[in-house]
Amino acid sequence: MTLLEELKWRGLYADCTDTDALAKRLTEGPIALYCGFDPTADSLHVGNLVPLFALRRFQLAGHHPIALAGGATGMVGDPSGKSAERNLQTPEQVEHNIGSVKQQLAKFLEFDAAKTPNQNPARLVNNADWTAPMSYLDFLREVGKFFTVNWMVAKESVRARMEDRENGISYTEFSYMLLQAFDFYHLRKTLNCELQVGATDQWGNITAGTELIRKKLNATAYGLVFPLLTKSDGTKYGKTATGTVWLDPKRTSPYRFYQFFMQSEDADVVKLLKVLTFLTPDEITALETELKANPGARAAQKALARAMTLTVHGESALADAQRASEIMFGGGLEGVSEAVFADVVGEVPTKDLERAKLEGAGLSLLDVLVHSGLAPSKGQARKDVEGGGIYLNNVRAADIARAVTTTDLLFGKYVLLRKGKRTYAVLRMA
Structure with a gap:
């Protein structure tokens, strides 16, 4: 099974600018690819794991992942998938958030070449490094002149907001597409980055980048997008009654994180195993079979919660989360630590x-x-x-x-x- 075939099997393929050409390119040797993460908060959340794990999957396959921290784009705000404009953050907020997000990215991507069998360490870049020094006039000349307003307005992320007569879309957010296109162009030019990945709501921004690369560099670039992570009822995954499920243990405790996945519906859990874990197809198929034969055992949910908590929080936090879960199911309290018990306290009246x-x-x-x-x-x-x-x-x-x-x-x-x-x-x- 090729990498693209596995992505399709896992439900991680929604669209590609040229599937056949990308598949051929991947057989010719390693490729550099990137995904951007705007620092809208001081922690990533469950929804960020789909593109982040995609970078990891490519790295494990021998390719060169680039994680982009949006020091520039985070100052503007992406209109994609949003019904209203974000509140603008201060430079200090953005800088603080980038510092926190960088630490989390390092937990999922290997940045040490010595620890990668294929000598393909990940890179971490900040788009403020090449965007901030550019003047507004230079940006209009170097980027803006290559796009028509008609082309930009036709993009779903812009058109949906323009149809909202009351709120509309500001010129600031309207320009976001050009900033992201400039990122792809810069990375293609300086790091030979040929592929950008992201969720389907990034399609307009990604294709803007491939268009700019074609026009300015006369070079090929690809875009690959994944479906948004949603539940079987169509609602966004990663949200609970108490809010977003964060990766930072200070925002969402490992126990609560573990329980979030333990409570996955039977209708969702196999999809989540495919999308979010690195379990093999054979392992996931076996769990799917067991789920159908004995849903009450919740073996698939346990495997999902275990894999996710181990990946995000480590072995010690996983052990504590499992211990706290045992307490909530009537397990004995012998040897339990106060920290573990405190997680239980936080979940009950x-x-x-x-x-x-x-x-x-x-x-x-x-x-x-x-x-x-x-x-x-x-x-x-x-x-x-x-x-x-x-x-x-x-x-x-x-x-x-x-x-x-x-x-x-x-x-x-x-x-x-x-x-x-x-x-x-x-x-x-x-």
């Missing part, structure tokens, strides 16, 4: 309780259940305990006369309560 109430004789279990919100009344709490459905620190509590004291505190400040299989609450000492 938590209420404060004065520590003094647990000192000495402590507080009755029934009162604790009512205070935590797991029971609406002491009468219901009694029934729940007698029915065997109440757990204290994941150990069944069957004695209605039991008291909760400071000896029950985890790490000197928490009590974990559970009703039934999955309804949790945490008391935190105030």
Whole structure:
């Protein structure tokens, strides 16, 4: 299976400027390719992984990936796929975001030639290096003159915004296409970069680049785009009820990241295994077969969550995330670290309780259940305990006369309560 054939099998092929020519070019030797990442935040998110992993797939196949940090384009904002204009960032914000994103890119691409069997280290470039020194007049002469407004307006990313009579599109964002075209031209000229990859919403920007290269350099360049990562219901993947799923563990904890993939729907999980993991086709096919035979085992979801957390956060974070998940499924607390338990606390309803109430004789279990919100009344709490459905620190509590004291505190400040299989609450000492 060739690289392009594998990309198609994985669902990572939506369109190409010339599929046959690119396929032929890839058989002739390594190719340099790039993908841009605008620093709109100080972290990449799950949606960025599709093009980022595409660069990695090409690198593993012996090609030369270039990751472009948009120090210039990030100052403007890409209108592609956006219904309204972004808020402009300050130079300081952009610089800070680039520094953070650079560190994340280095986790997925190999920049050390000695560690690449094919001597094909990745490169990291910043388009501010060649865009910022250029004057506005020079840009109009060197880039703007090669595009007609008619051609630019015909692009979907521009046309969709122009049809919005109320908001429209500013000249600033309208010019974004030319900035990205100039990036491709510059990289083709200076680094012999022949291919740009990205999601389908980048098609207009990418083809602007191939057009500029053709006109100014009389050279060939290719564009390859992947489908946007969406769920089976058509909604954008990488968003949750609480917001974006980030790669930065300070924004999205490894446990929450792990759980995000564990909760993948059966209808989505095989597609996600193909698009986001580096599991082989045989391994994915086996998981698909197991999913159909025994969906309750969620083997595909476990493989996806494990592979993604390991790739993004490493072995230690994966182990902690799995340990925290065990707790949420009733696992014992022996040997669990406070950091792991803190991830659990962040996922379940938590209420404060004065520590003094647990000192000495402590507080009755029934009162604790009512205070935590797991029971609406002491009468219901009694029934729940007698029915065997109440757990204290994941150990069944069957004695209605039991008291909760400071000896029950985890790490000197928490009590974990559970009703039934999955309804949790945490008391935190105030």
